[in-house]
Amino acid sequence: MTTTGSGPNTLGLVGSPIPQPEPGLTAEMVIQRARDMRDHLRSEQEATEKRTYYSQETHEKFERAGFYRMLMPKAFGGYEMRITDFMRVVVEVSRGCPSTGWCLSLGSSHVLIMAGLFAPEVQAEAVGSAGHFVAPSRMVPSVRAVPHEDGWELNGTWDYSSGAPYSTHAMSSVMLPAGDNDAPRIGMALVPRAQCTVLDDWGNTLGMRGSGSHSIRVENAVVPAEHIVEMGPSSIKLDPNIGMAAHGNxxxxxxxxxxxxxxxxxIEIGLVRAALDEYTAMMHGKKATWNPRVTRAEDPQYQEWYGRMSTLVDVAEAALDRIGDSYHTLCERDAAGEGEFSHADDLRLASMAQQGCRLVTEAMDLLARTSGTSVMRSGSRLERYWRDFSTCRTHPAELMRELNATQLGSELLTAEDAAKAGAR
Structure with missing residues (x-):
């Protein structure tokens, strides 16, 4: 089975298809466009930090390049490209500017969730005639939803809503009224930008100051009932009755x-590759601190460090590709009825990503320790990359490694015990 899909508007559930801006656009073309923007993004880094998000000019470049449409269903004028290709674009954009890569990725990727979670009519309304959708998604349910005669009324604030500056919607978790036995209930809410207030509260962090991770406030915002979908207690599972029925993918x-x-x-791979670009220039321009005073590029010790760093990032990038390919394989198997895309499968992919983050952390630590104080001076790109990476490490994803590993081990061992019991 292919992940390309059988074409837009498979069962006629989402209205008239929106034409693609570039019907012949390929993933390779989009990835190359991201590479070609590297110099522009690097020239904008300082301004992006001060502004706290990338410029309108950069936003328009991303629109023309097709970045926002990579994961968009074809019915809405998107390209339905593979997760692996989307991640490669994120790597390249982050190599130009890590903050920009963060803002772009966490704003544009959530169309994947929207297309498999909300009713087709809600999707069509959200995307509109322009075929454009950008939505931060905060998993912490810091907004409360209460029943309203017209659906739901929302009040509260979602912090760390990366992608907020150019968002068309907020798509984040809400706390629903308690269920039986006062059991907590959580939903995913889709709220138009017109009903949100993006707060000017970002940019005072150590790094990632241009990531557009502003808070979004909703006050007495009323949305139709179908704009909130209740979620299960574990990881979000998209609905095949929606995703496959509407899009055939x-x-x-x-x-x-x-x-x-x-x-x-x-994002972290792109960031460390950006730092390695600076390190490479330094290797050819500075001499070793010991005799013989050859350039660092000619010194065996620096050559060994450089080789280790490069290999660590290469292995992390190979893991990233494997995660994307595995996601599609698991989806195809599930859709064909050949095996469930299980919670354990999801945990395995997440744990692979987190282990990849450990590898790039090791590379970045070695890079910083061997760069030298003069190279890491205030205002340099390398200093900015070090600040950005230090901030990346404060993300909850970095804190959940052991928890996810424990959950994965429990899931795998439980499955193994069940298999043994069935074989008896």
Whole structure:
């Protein structure tokens, strides 16, 4: 089975298809466009930090390049490209500017969730005639939803809503009224930008100051009942009755925790590759601190360090590709009825991403320790990259490694015990 899908508007559930801006656009072309923007993004780094998000000019470049449409269903004028290709674009954009890569990725990727979670009519309304959708997604349910005669009324604030500056919607978790026995209930809410207030509260962090991770406040915002979908207690599982029925593509039927963790890895890979670019220039321009005073590029010790760093990032990037390919395989298998895309599968993908983050952390630590004080001076790109990476490490994804590993081990061992019992 292919993940390309059988074409837009498979069962006629989402209205008239929106034409693609570039019907012949390929993933390779989009990835090359991201590479070609590297110099522009690097020239904008300082201004992006001061502004706290990338410029309108950069936003328009991203629109023309097709970045926002990579994961968009074809019915809405998107390209339905593979997760692996989307992550490669995130790596390249982050190599130009890590903050920009973060803002772009965490704003544009959530169309994947929207296309497999909300009713087709809600999707069509959200995307509109322009075929454009950008939505931060905060998993912490810091907004409360209460029943209203017209659906739901929302009040509260979602902090760390990366992608907020150019968002068309907020798509984040809400706390619903308690269920039986006062059991907590959580939903995913889709709220138009017109009903949100993006707060000017970002940019005072150590790094990632241009990531557009502003808070979004909703006050007495009323949305139709179908704009909130209740979620289960474990990772989000997209609905095949929505994703496959509306779009004919298994990509919109999977679990997304592993994909979200892979975004973190893609950004960090791009960031460390950007730092390695600076390190490479330094290797050819500075001499070793010991005799013989050859350039660092000619010194065996620096050569060994450089080789180790490069290999660590290469292995992390190979893991990133494997996560993307595995996601599609699991979705296809599930859609074909050949095996469930299980919570354990999702945890495995997430744990692979988190292990990849450990590898790039080791590379970045070695890079910083061997760069030298003069190279890491205030205002340099390398100093900015070090600040950005230090901030990346404070993300909850970095804190959940052991928890996810424990959950994965429990799931795998339970499955193994069940298999043994069935074989008796």
């Amino acid at each position: 298994p990509m919109y039927t999977g679990r997304i925790f592993g994909v979200l963790m892979a975004e973190q890895l893609a």
